[in-house]
Amino acid sequence: MYHHVKKLMYTVNISQPDPKFGKMLLEQFGGANGELAAAMQYSVQGLNCEDAARKDLLMDIGTEELSHLEVVGALIRMHLKPMKDDREAAEADPLIAIAGGGGVGLVDSMGNAWTANYLKITGDVAVDLRSNIAAEARAKIVYERLIGFTQDQGSRQALQFLMTREITHMRAFTAALESMEKPIFSVGIIQPTPGLVDQYFNGSTGESQYGETDFRGPWNESHGLSLVESEIKGGTGLDVAPYDPKPGTEKTSPVDSSPVGAYTGNAGKQIKERNSAKKAQAAKNAEPAA
Amino acid sequence: MYHHVKKLMYTVNISQPDPKFGKMLLEQFGGANGELAAAMQYSVQGLNCEDAARKDLLMDIGTEELSHLEVVGALIRMHLKPMKDDREAAEADPLIAIAGGGGVGLVDSMGNAWTANYLKITGDVAVDLRSNIAAEARAKIVYERLIGFTQDQGSRQALQFLMTREITHMRAFTAALESMEKPIFSVGIIQPTPGLVDQYFNGSTGESQYGETDFRGPWNESHGLSLVESEIKGGTGLDVAPYDPKPGTEKTSPVDSSPVGAYTGNAGKQIKERNSAKKAQAAKNAEPAA
Amino acid sequence: MYHHVKKLMYTVNISQPDPKFGKMLLEQFGGANGELAAAMQYSVQGLNCEDAARKDLLMDIGTEELSHLEVVGALIRMHLKPMKDDREAAEADPLIAIAGGGGVGLVDSMGNAWTANYLKITGDVAVDLRSNIAAEARAKIVYERLIGFTQDQGSRQALQFLMTREITHMRAFTAALESMEKPIFSVGIIQPTPGLVDQYFNGSTGESQYGETDFRGPWNESHGLSLVESEIKGGTGLDVAPYDPKPGTEKTSPVDSSPVGAYTGNAGKQIKERNSAKKAQAAKNAEPAA
Amino acid sequence: MYHHVKKLMYTVNISQPDPKFGKMLLEQFGGANGELAAAMQYSVQGLNCEDAARKDLLMDIGTEELSHLEVVGALIRMHLKPMKDDREAAEADPLIAIAGGGGVGLVDSMGNAWTANYLKITGDVAVDLRSNIAAEARAKIVYERLIGFTQDQGSRQALQFLMTREITHMRAFTAALESMEKPIFSVGIIQPTPGLVDQYFNGSTGESQYGETDFRGPWNESHGLSLVESEIKGGTGLDVAPYDPKPGTEKTSPVDSSPVGAYTGNAGKQIKERNSAKKAQAAKNAEPAA
């Protein structure tokens, strides 16, 4: 259950409206990496999360992002105001001016309607946390760029507030992933094919007209990797010997989400049972409060 | 410049077509976490990348994903074949059967046309690498689930091949990010607000009808975090003292992308100049080859 | 600022999961007339609303819809569970099963990602209230139809709860519109062209193969209307004498939103000034509390 | 069957092209509240309508909106013409200029392709009429705003013509809804839960930094409503006692559409039979003409 308190989480004030900057700011209201995307990604992941502790985390941050949506919306609304009756301002975004009456809408800086295609929700908590870490990094860089395009102090301070919170969330999601105590390249319950997983494939070779060449780097040789050249370039190519998947071979965590699939064998069943037992226990502990 | 060799990177064979499984597999052809999404995300990031070494990495993997698109397409086509003239099979996906003639299309398992809204491309290489690590984790779990829904050995082996490569790529992207030698929570050039960045905000409280409660975890107290209760629940709330953004305060890497924004001050200029000098040098070194 | 309390607004329980019904229910989670659409439409209208009283109404109901989103999400999640490991259940919605891990997603019953194109937000409160009345009627009929497709008592009762609230909201939005004391056909500040506005145009004539003919009804002759036949059918056609728009001729309300447009003349200016004065007064009254 | 007569329903002429205003006008050609949206919404509702009289109304107005699409298209085309060979004009909308050759396209003022997601079609005539009343109000306000952004007399007069027709249609749809003689809050065949339906829930409380507070209004206390405070704020919350839906309890009209759902009981069956009988009679009456 949600409750709304009219006080904004952060007080926004601007010296004078800059409607073209307001249009830029829409990126963080109805854009791909904006506050609604964050709020929805974390909250829906939370609804689906089987681990009550990480579910709490997801709901905490999902809810804070809703409060941010309101803050950035208030800031944008101040900047867009001239679109109501200045022809030149209105030309910069007629969708906002004419269809939206000069108010904020769930669109990005080029007028694209917000879509749930922006969201990354897999229902596997260890995977979702990685998506969230990346999402926070993206939101951080977008806020930083917006700061770089305005000199209005009130706007810069509001954006600094919002930008800061992304780093807080990035830390929290990282902590949550680390606390699962899985090896960083373990995902799910099936190990990758030995040998093949170590082969870095050199899919792009040669040299461009602008001096870019076929570099070597740690990504060719650390974390167990080694370089393989393509058959097309006379190399051996990848090891393509058929290999049967073996559910249950990957290292898992006690807080992993249930595996999905009818044919995951015992590995799938065991994790599901463990999760059910955990949930039953949580519900039992909670009973007096219910 | 691209070249196509007719030989598939991995030979696919199936024992008998399973059109409903073919429909599931479309998730990895034209779906949100599928091979086209991977190919396009990395290749377009590569086109934009200012660091020639990591650009090579992005083009290597982007190109390999194109080869995977072809492999998974060949696999799907074998499974979809009955949609051509079996009424019941056609009912499972009339868009494929009737409009597409029973072949693969750039749609997901529910017939949604592929859209570039799936992609995460910011032009900041350290951010893009995080998006790619998360993308590989998602692709891995989706392949694993597909394995869990078929008993056809040929299909399982092909999916195991493709799934394995996602982990290889995840390692490579991780190595590339690590090799930038930035602190893991440093993004861009502006530090978050001190103090505020450490405050974990408890946005969701209480207990549900199903036993879920307000948990504590490392995400409330590690990586410098500590818990703050909302004003709504009688807490102090976040520290909302205004704070001016200070471009140039964040730790950067010699391979950081250029900052974006007219008002990033010296920090922006210096990084841009460093990048230009690096590119000029690369072009000069390459001159005889051009 | 939003706060989340883990307790659902309505306790949902089902006797046994029905994944195909769960898929139907997605219509009210991520569908065109669903709870997210309602929450976003009213909340964003609220952000933009210049009348503090009706803004409060919009935020009240927008927030309640967020709580409904959570309720319907919990209900759906219970029904979808078999998609995790039952092949036949997974076939009904592979996007949910494979990509989403069997959890809820912001998609409708056919897997279409939620889009802000569903929303109707004009920034004119009297118009927005009409859109909301219609939206509630649509949500009511959709809930009723969902009730008509399940015999599970727990599901039916939960849907009855949610359906009831739509009628409550419909009453509230109607009251808010009535309290503006505008004639029901007055919108904005420019009167329609006299004469022309009374002409009902008979654009479809004749008789179909199935007995449908060119009916007469109150819509041809009440509310001042009278029927005009098309020139194509030998009629006089509409009165197309040019007529200049006259801003300020339409009946307005003291709580009308500001008109939009550079060339609205005095009418626009006067309403804007009245609105500014009202807002300043509200802020002043509130000062001690700020 | 449709027929097209080359004469425009309203003669448009402009003094000189204003390509940026032409771009604004696209809102009413391929935009969310534009003429294609209106034409399609009413015409498809008409195709589905079981009541032959209101079906005629829907086809009359749906067809008129097609004629309006043509009028507004002709007006826009005149304004866009400079995009063909003036670089600055083309910059305002390169999609129109470069891809569309400077002609009109089914896009809105920000280049978004028209989508059927804009439409509201439920197949329940009493609900659809409410959606149409709201749609006409939106179209009216958008035309008014367009008038407010041009001083070209020919354009203003054409927009006044189109704007006027929206009010005509709003009256006609209102008359059609009233003539169904249903109580204004009766939708479908299931009554909302008594008691619960009267509770207005105060989901947003407190006071903002800008003077907005927790107002009371007729929407809290008229039409049978009374205010309930949230548990979160120490209130009693909504009445959540489980209540079984009772199909057949809501007041219906002899021209209601058939209810939808396998488990609507006798109520559903009776209305369906009544509708079938009506249709059979209409077909019989029409026989000599067939």
Place this chain on the structure above:
Amino acid sequence: MYHHVKKLMYTVNISQPDPKFGKMLLEQFGGANGELAAAMQYSVQGLNCEDAARKDLLMDIGTEELSHLEVVGALIRMHLKPMKDDREAAEADPLIAIAGGGGVGLVDSMGNAWTANYLKITGDVAVDLRSNIAAEARAKIVYERLIGFTQDQGSRQALQFLMTREITHMRAFTAALESMEKPIFSVGIIQPTPGLVDQYFNGSTGESQYGETDFRGPWNESHGLSLVESEIKGGTGLDVAPYDPKPGTEKTSPVDSSPVGAYTGNAGKQIKERNSAKKAQAAKNAEPAA
């Protein structure tokens, strides 16, 4: 101006409803190659067409497609009817059943909302006619496949009618293109680079696991083409010598659309003037009738 006559262009009757076939048929109502797409593509091309004769053609066929939309809609509606109250039928398309009340909607067979992204409208009549010829071929094959999935005679005959009309239109569009008397590979006003235009580039080589090899065919050697091997495979590659575009070098037709671009030189101006003169003459000839 449009007029609607209630009589369908073709009388549809079915023996018994087949809701899954009805869902398939939606492909031709709200699908990518369906009747709305055809109607809108030709009608909007018509609105923009500067040649009055071909404009008439585009409006003739665009209008006929609207009549087809109505026919196919009536056919679908008959087949979808069981979705109203049969649970199993409703499961096949809950968007139609629950949200749409079992009626037709502007969606395709997998529930995707119709979008103007399906349309191909360039404003160059010689190009648009090619798009239309291809569109008719696509619609023909889709109708044929629908015929292949039903044994209901009434449905088959209705589809045969609609399918036939596509071939009629294909002939008419072909005649219109031929009558422009342009060489078949002449498009616009700029000739392709001599030499380079003759080089067929062999971008895909080798042999697949399934016996597909690097074939030769007339497409490598007729219409002036000859094969060039890629540098990647040791070939000479394409001739990449820089070549300046020369507006005015391509063969044009007296009924070509005006060229687009600020820098098309005399070629652009001359065609524009010719077009203006033609339009002025047409208007003059028509004066007595106006």
Place this chain on the structure above:
Amino acid sequence: MYHHVKKLMYTVNISQPDPKFGKMLLEQFGGANGELAAAMQYSVQGLNCEDAARKDLLMDIGTEELSHLEVVGALIRMHLKPMKDDREAAEADPLIAIAGGGGVGLVDSMGNAWTANYLKITGDVAVDLRSNIAAEARAKIVYERLIGFTQDQGSRQALQFLMTREITHMRAFTAALESMEKPIFSVGIIQPTPGLVDQYFNGSTGESQYGETDFRGPWNESHGLSLVESEIKGGTGLDVAPYDPKPGTEKTSPVDSSPVGAYTGNAGKQIKERNSAKKAQAAKNAEPAA
């Protein structure tokens, strides 16, 4: 399998960046008729093509278009560069500047994300070739218009290169279609209804306010057509006598794709068998190489 060579197919250089022209160029990167659309349309058609020779053609050209995507991307990136730190440049496309960091993205010139809805893929090779001929004509005209909006020599030459290739491809697709030796109006396996197929229907009549009238042209009377007036205008209308589809009546080619549909009778079966035999023979011939 794909391989990437870093050298661009065509060397691009510009004299100075023109960010608003860069934005226009996005039309050919992520736009409806751009290089990704071409690459994907031909490559996916190729994946599905049953005729190995034409499959080779589709893969040749599909791959070349990927190389063009890279060329046009490099050109655009040069032009967009000022968006990184010039406020005015950034205003022209904030999605590129702020979200994309000033690099290219898979969007068109108005910021619309690329979507597979742009593609025309039917799985019938004779139909797909027609779609490709039209696609090349569209791409040609768009390149020509882009040339018309810049005076930068480097850009014009690069666009001339890309434009030229479209005509090369148009010739190749035409040759491939001609080599199938089907009559130009034969599509699929079912003949259109005799008589009806010859009737050109005059759906748009009369005269407009601007001098456009009801023209006659070769499209009314060549290729076997003759004009029929609508019943609405007192004509005889189309011949609507029911006619049963007869699969197997249309002239086919030995390289036709398999027909689709359960009820295509012997015609369907024979073509499928012929295709299977051809594929088996191809695989056999290729065996030693496998």
